[in-house]
Amino acid sequence: MNGPVIHDAQTLPVNDNVNPYAFSVDLNGQWFLQKGKMVAYFGQIAFHGIGHGPLDRIIQASFHSPLHAQDWVVAEGHGRMVLADRAFDVNSYDLEEGNLTVRSGNLLAFEPSLALKQSIIPGFVTLIGTGKFVAASNGPVVFAEPPIRVDPQALVGWADCPSPCHHYDHQYMRGVLGGVRMLTGFGGASGEEHQFEFVGAGTVLLQSSERLMEERPTGTPPDEAGVPQGGTPSTTANQPSTPRLPGQLGDLQRRFGL
Amino acid sequence: MAFRLLNSRLVQAQVVPGQRLFSQRGAMIAYTGDVSFTPSITGGQGGVMGMIGRRVAGEATPLMTVEGNGSVMFGHGGHHVHVIELSGETLYVEADRLLAFDGSLQQGTMFMGSQGGVMGMVRGQVTGQGLFTTTLSGHGAVAVMAHGGFIELPIHPGRPVHVDPQAYVAHRGDVRNKLSTALGWREFVGRGSGEAFQLELSGNGTVYVQASEEKL
Numbered sequence: 001m002n003g004p005v006i007h008d009a010q011t012l013p014v015n016d017n018v019n020p021y022a023f024s025v026d027l028n029g030q031w032f033l034q035k036g037k038m039v040a041y042f043g044q045i046a047f048h049g050i051g052h053g054p055l056d057r058i059i060q061a062s063f064h065s066p067l068h069a070q071d072w073v074v075a076e077g078h079g080r081m082v083l084a085d086r087a088f089d090v091n092s093y094d095l096e097e098g099n100l101t102v103r104s105g106n107l108l109a110f111e112p113s114l115a116l117k118q119s120i121i122p123g124f125v126t127l128i129g130t131g132k133f134v135a136a137s138n139g140p141v142v143f144a145e146p147p148i149r150v151d152p153q154a155l156v157g158w159a160d161c162p163s164p165c166h167h168y169d170h171q172y173m174r175g176v177l178g179g180v181r182m183l184t185g186f187g188g189a190s191g192e193e194h195q196f197e198f199v200g201a202g203t204v205l206l207q208s209s210e211r212l213m214e215e216r217p218t219g220t221p222p223d224e225a226g227v228p229q230g231g232t233p234s235t236t237a238n239q240p241s242t243p244r245l246p247g248q249l250g251d252l253q254r255r256f257g258l
Numbered sequence: 259m260a261f262r263l264l265n266s267r268l269v270q271a272q273v274v275p276g277q278r279l280f281s282q283r284g285a286m287i288a289y290t291g292d293v294s295f296t297p298s299i300t301g302g303q304g305g306v307m308g309m310i311g312r313r314v315a316g317e318a319t320p321l322m323t324v325e326g327n328g329s330v331m332f333g334h335g336g337h338h339v340h341v342i343e344l345s346g347e348t349l350y351v352e353a354d355r356l357l358a359f360d361g362s363l364q365q366g367t368m369f370m371g372s373q374g375g376v377m378g379m380v381r382g383q384v385t386g387q388g389l390f391t392t393t394l395s396g397h398g399a400v401a402v403m404a405h406g407g408f409i410e411l412p413i414h415p416g417r418p419v420h421v422d423p424q425a426y427v428a429h430r431g432d433v434r435n436k437l438s439t440a441l442g443w444r445e446f447v448g449r450g451s452g453e454a455f456q457l458e459l460s461g462n463g464t465v466y467v468q469a470s471e472e473k474l
Contacts, residue, residue, distance in 0.1 A: 138336050139267040144288060154287040154333070169294065192286045192295040192322065206288055208267035209336035 009042035012080045015092065015132060022084040023092060023134050025109065030058055031075045032116065033083065033109035043079015050074060064117045065125055068104060083108050088136040089207075095133070095159075101126045102157030102205070108134040121163055139208025146202060149195040153210040161202020167195045261341045261358070261399045268333040269341060269401045271358060275327050280365075281358035282334055283320040291328015298323045319353040323361075332358045337403040337474065340466065342430065347463070348395040351402055351428035354474055360398030368393050402428055406470030418460035424471040431463020 012018065014026040025031060027045060038047070048055055050069045058074065075081060084090060085108055093100070095114060104125045110116065110133035119126045127133055135141075137156050144150075149167050158164070169192065198204050262270045271279060273293055286295060298321045324330060333339065334357055342349060344363065359365075367390050394400055404427045411419050413433055420438065429435065438458045459465050 139333065140265040142264055142268055142287075142331070144290075144331075148288055148290045150288040151286055192284065195288075204288075206331070208265055208287070208333045210284065210287060210333065211336050 023090045025081045037108045039084045041081040045077035062112045062115045085136040099128045100159040137207035142206045144204045146198040156205040159203045161200045164196040167197040278325045278361040285334040287331040289330040293326035293328045296323045340408040342400045349430040353392040357401040359400040363394045363396045363398045366393045404468035405472045409467045420456045427466040429465040433461040433463040435459045
């Protein structure tokens with residue numbers, strides 16, 4: 001590549017990557033996207049917040065995640081739209097009658113033919129149906145097959161396989177030396193005592209780094225980075241945050257710890 | 259022992275029984291099979307004396323021992339990774355740039371002053387290496403991290419290579435290095451080129467440079 005490539009409305013890729021860090025959507029109708037991830041667009045596109053306006057039908061059909069309603073908007077119109085997120089690697093994925101669960105902060109946008117639902121694992125959302133979605137990761141995504149144990153911070157998502165469980169590894173804490181180590185802290189921890197374990201058939205998506213992308217607030221922020229519901233109940237949930245939008249369910253879910 | 263690059267930031271290592279490897283703590287991304295990660299109290303090889311040596315030298319990076327049977331993926335901080343195969347040579351590298359290495363490699367520390375005396379120590383300060391650096395020698399593979407991509411520059415006798423001290427990552431082989439200065443009156447009136455110090459490597463070997471001047 002010599003210098004920047006100049007694109008116009010016609011030469012921008014159709015539903016493909018412009019470069020590893022930017023993705024171009026050929027919009028003809030509606031797309032859901034996370035707030036602030038649009039960097040440029042050609043054409044006539046309007047961005048509507050979720051929870052009000054003339055979008056009730058599409059939201060009813062494909063948005064089942066009230067906790068994330070504040071983080072999402074609907075892009076409506078015709079044109080080409082470029083998505084990017086803090087120079088993280090961006091990729092699109094096609095689902096065919098499938099399901100895929102992804103960390104809520106990593107999902108950038110999805111077609112309304114997919115339905116977005118909250119995963120029962122806090123901090124993750126599940127996409128069900130047929131269509132295309134765009135997700136970001138710190139470094140290229142690696143696909144792995146179970147059985148596998150994964151660093152919690154490196155997990156991006158998983159498709160078709162059962163939800164993961166925690167795996168704890170304290171083998172070296174046993175014995176006399178292990179006791180001394182545990183009591184005194186001398187020797188430290190390996191930092192790998194805790195993993196997510198996947199079994200069964202499916203695909204696990206990993207990013208190439210254990211540096212986590214910033215999480216979307218989902219009610220109970222984790223204590224340890226990347227561990228869902230690992231910590232104390234959130235302090236932000238009690239604060240009267242942004243003024244509530246009409247049509248939103250309010251803080252009920254957060255009270256129940258969802 | 260095989261390190262295999264999965265992409266520019268991720269390396270996969272095969273772990274077989276009886277052969278351990280060392281890796282930076284917390285750098286495991288995922289693994290399959292039966293593998294255990296034990297924090298290495300002494301931070302590598304050489305027993306307690308080796309540990310004291312590394313503590314004194316400031317080259318004691320938190321390491322863990324990886325043992326078992328399976329395959330492990332390593333990556334750290336989104337940094338670029340490069341695999342260097344050693345067959346008898348010595349690799350000079352900063353300890354915090356080590357992502358993982360074979361347990362069969364001999365780990366040691368080297369006093370910068372032993373290569374070039376006082377100028378060697380000045381060089382260590384300028385490159386951010388400090389007074390000591392880590393050496394790995396023997397037969398095996400090392401996964402090294404850098405900010406930005408790796409550039410491998412061969413060094414031939416009579417054709418020294420000059421690199422920016424901040425971009426220097428590691429070198430191997432029979433290499434002499436010295437700090438060359440290009441200080442002039444401009445530097446003293448604040449109109450310097452910003453390239454007053456360079457690392458001059460001569461001899462026979464390879465130097466690895468990162469495509470960035472940012473330290474890890």
